[in-house]
Amino acid sequence: MKLIQRLGINTLFFSKKDKRLAASIKVMMGSRPFNIALYKLALTPSGIAEETMKGFKISNERLEFLGDAILGAVIAEYLFQKYPYRDEGFLTETRSKLVNRESLNSTGIKIGLKNVLNLEIGDRNFIGNKSLYGDVLEAFLGAIYLDKGYHFTKKFILKRILLHFDLEGMIATVTNYKSKIIEWSQKENKSIEYKVLHVHGNQRFKEFIVALEIDGEETSQGKGSTKKKAEQEASKNACDLLKITQ
Amino acid sequence: MKLIQRLGINTLFFSKKDKRLAASIKVMMGSRPFNIALYKLALTPSGIAEETMKGFKISNERLEFLGDAILGAVIAEYLFQKYPYRDEGFLTETRSKLVNRESLNSTGIKIGLKNVLNLEIGDRNFIGNKSLYGDVLEAFLGAIYLDKGYHFTKKFILKRILLHFDLEGMIATVTNYKSKIIEWSQKENKSIEYKVLHVHGNQRFKEFIVALEIDGEETSQGKGSTKKKAEQEASKNACDLLKITQ
Numbered sequence: 001m002k003l004i005q006r007l008g009i010n011t012l013f014f015s016k017k018d019k020r021l022a023a024s025i026k027v028m029m030g031s032r033p034f035n036i037a038l039y040k041l042a043l044t045p046s047g048i049a050e051e052t053m054k055g056f057k058i059s060n061e062r063l064e065f066l067g068d069a070i071l072g073a074v075i076a077e078y079l080f081q082k083y084p085y086r087d088e089g090f091l092t093e094t095r096s097k098l099v100n101r102e103s104l105n106s107t108g109i110k111i112g113l114k115n116v117l118n119l120e121i122g123d124r125n126f127i128g129n130k131s132l133y134g135d136v137l138e139a140f141l142g143a144i145y146l147d148k149g150y151h152f153t154k155k156f157i158l159k160r161i162l163l164h165f166d167l168e169g170m171i172a173t174v175t176n177y178k179s180k181i182i183e184w185s186q187k188e189n190k191s192i193e194y195k196v197l198h199v200h201g202n203q204r205f206k207e208f209i210v211a212l213e214i215d216g217e218e219t220s221q222g223k224g225s226t227k228k229k230a231e232q233e234a235s236k237n238a239c240d241l242l243k244i245t246q
Numbered sequence: 247m248k249l250i251q252r253l254g255i256n257t258l259f260f261s262k263k264d265k266r267l268a269a270s271i272k273v274m275m276g277s278r279p280f281n282i283a284l285y286k287l288a289l290t291p292s293g294i295a296e297e298t299m300k301g302f303k304i305s306n307e308r309l310e311f312l313g314d315a316i317l318g319a320v321i322a323e324y325l326f327q328k329y330p331y332r333d334e335g336f337l338t339e340t341r342s343k344l345v346n347r348e349s350l351n352s353t354g355i356k357i358g359l360k361n362v363l364n365l366e367i368g369d370r371n372f373i374g375n376k377s378l379y380g381d382v383l384e385a386f387l388g389a390i391y392l393d394k395g396y397h398f399t400k401k402f403i404l405k406r407i408l409l410h411f412d413l414e415g416m417i418a419t420v421t422n423y424k425s426k427i428i429e430w431s432q433k434e435n436k437s438i439e440y441k442v443l444h445v446h447g448n449q450r451f452k453e454f455i456v457a458l459e460i461d462g463e464e465t466s467q468g469k470g471s472t473k474k475k476a477e478q479e480a481s482k483n484a485c486d487l488l489k490i491t492q
Contacts (some may be wrong), residue, residue, distance in 0.1 A: 057333075062326060065334040069322030076315030077391075080308060087303075088311040145323075150396045 010034065021119055028112050029156060035147045038063075042139035043120040045132060060139035067142030068099075070150070074157045075099060097170045101131045107164040108133030113140065137161075177235035181212070184244050190215050194231050197221070210234050256280065267365055274358050275402060281393045284309075288385035289366040291378060306385035313388030314345075316396070320403045321345060343416045347377045353410040354379030359386065383407075423481035427458070430490050436461050440477050443467070456480050 014022060018036050025033045033039050046059035075098060079091045108114075113133050145153045185192045193213045200207040209223045210230035220241060222233025238244075260268060264282050271279050279285050292305035321344060325337045354360075359379050391399045431438045437460070444455040455469045456476035466487055468479025484490075 061334040062337065065337050066322050066326045069319040073315040073319035076312050080312045080388075088307040091308065091311050142326075150400075154396075 021116070024112075024116050024119060028116065028160075029144065030160070031148070031152070033147060038143040038147050039140070040120065042067075042143040043117055043136060045121075045135065048121060060136065063139035063142035063146075064135050065142070066145065067138035067140065070145045070153055071099060071138065071141055071157060071161075074154045075162075077154075078158065078162065094167075094171055098165050098167065101134050103165055104134030104137050105131055106133075107161055108137035108140075110164050111137075111160060113137060177232055177239050180239055180244055181235045184242070185214065194234065196227060196230075212238050214238070267362070270358075270362050270365060274362065274406075275390065276406070277394070277398070279393060284389040284393050285386070286366065288313075288389040289363055289382060291367075291382065294367060306382065309385035309388035309392075310381050311388070312391065313384035313386065316391045316399055317345060317384060317387055317403060317407075320400045321408075323400075324404065324408065340413075340417055344411050344413065347380050349411055350380030350383050351377055352379075353407055354383035354386075356410050357383075357406060359383060423478055423485050426485055426490055427481045430488070431460065440480065442473060442476075458484050460484070 014036060018040075021039070022033050022036055025036075025039055041058070042060050042063050044058065044060050046057060046061050072095070075095050076091070079094055083091065083094075113136050117133075117136060141153060141157065144156055181192060184190075191214070193216075195211045195213060196208060197211050198207075198209040200209075206225055207223055208225070208227050208230040209221060210227065210233075211218045211221050212231075212234040213219065220234050220237035222230045222235070222237055224230040224233055260282060264286075267285070268279050268282055271282075271285055287304070288306050288309050290304065290306050292303060292307050318341070321341050322337070325340055329337065329340075359382050363379075363382060387399060387403065390402055427438060430436075439459045439462075441457045441459060442454060443457050444453075446453040446455075452471055453469055454471070454473050454476040455467060456473065456479075457464045458466050458468070458477075458480040466480050466483035468476045468481070468483055470476035470479055
């Protein structure tokens, strides 16, 4: 089977449309796809998926789940290696900034998914589905993983996806939750106060627990190895709770 | 370097303690560790980590971040292959049920991390750190990944970790958020009501948006392809918001 795929014999049995699709995927991926059915599935957003019996829809959502996990692992290793002196909080936050709907969407368009998608399903209307290309990109990564394995997918992500992400720019925009809360409180005319509730530990290892009070009522808590970190976490929790986004 | 590692020549330079550690890791992992320093780092919980200059602590937390991502990817593929007819909602929920602190903790103890940890850092007191073994397990997976690569780690997870998870049992306990909310409302003496706000779409593809009102006030919303799913999501969001856990 491997030999047949390597010699490209399987493409002899592709339909004309599939051959065209395989060719454009090759341009995008840098390598000929083996199992074209996987890529076709990845290019099937749930909005246009056919419903089979028992209400089960064959769409790219399952592949998206897989691709999302693989992307997460590859980015985790990349950041781990790239920033040897940053702690896991930084790594986690940077990853979630990198792998968000918006950046995946624009990257999907940049690497040419729009054209491939047009080729496969025509120029249908997808108004309302804002994360179409990001979803398709993740599903596409899932398809590559199943078709070509982990190492190929990792190389593909590192060489063709990551360069579209503005890593340094994203890291520079550190979210300062405390200043968000202060801004919000001034706009909403509320008083805020941070109170240290506990300090655990010894000289070597400390843990602060801080409560954030809004108008005298405790809204959230946070903990961290410094007072500043604990305040940040409490502020972040309050932002989540109160749905403060900007 | 590879040859030296394969012949085990590098172990000649291990200290006596390291040799003992390498031997017990071999029992657990089924293969000799190459880079013992990685495993030693994985066995360094942040509570006992030495602080180096500039307040940077060398602990297993970074490895934990990496191991968590690798574990997520492997479990994602496993579930994807095992349940070809389940949708991504099921896959996502099953994974988060599998990979929780509790199950990782007990698995960490079962595969023998307690003994290895005792060997490395002695019988120190870790009261208060409830997720110690789960954290160490994830860090350990990160170390295996860096030491042995993706395929070895995947095999290790599938053969030595997954069998400790009660997969079928976890799937059977589907969390019914709506019944949770109803139970809570009876206990707290509140009235609840589900209201369909919108129905988008056509005959083939529908989307319901449902609001959950508690005592006449809208608390949360949910959407889904059926009214039932939308109600579940609204209930889940309300549970998160109101911190209803049992």
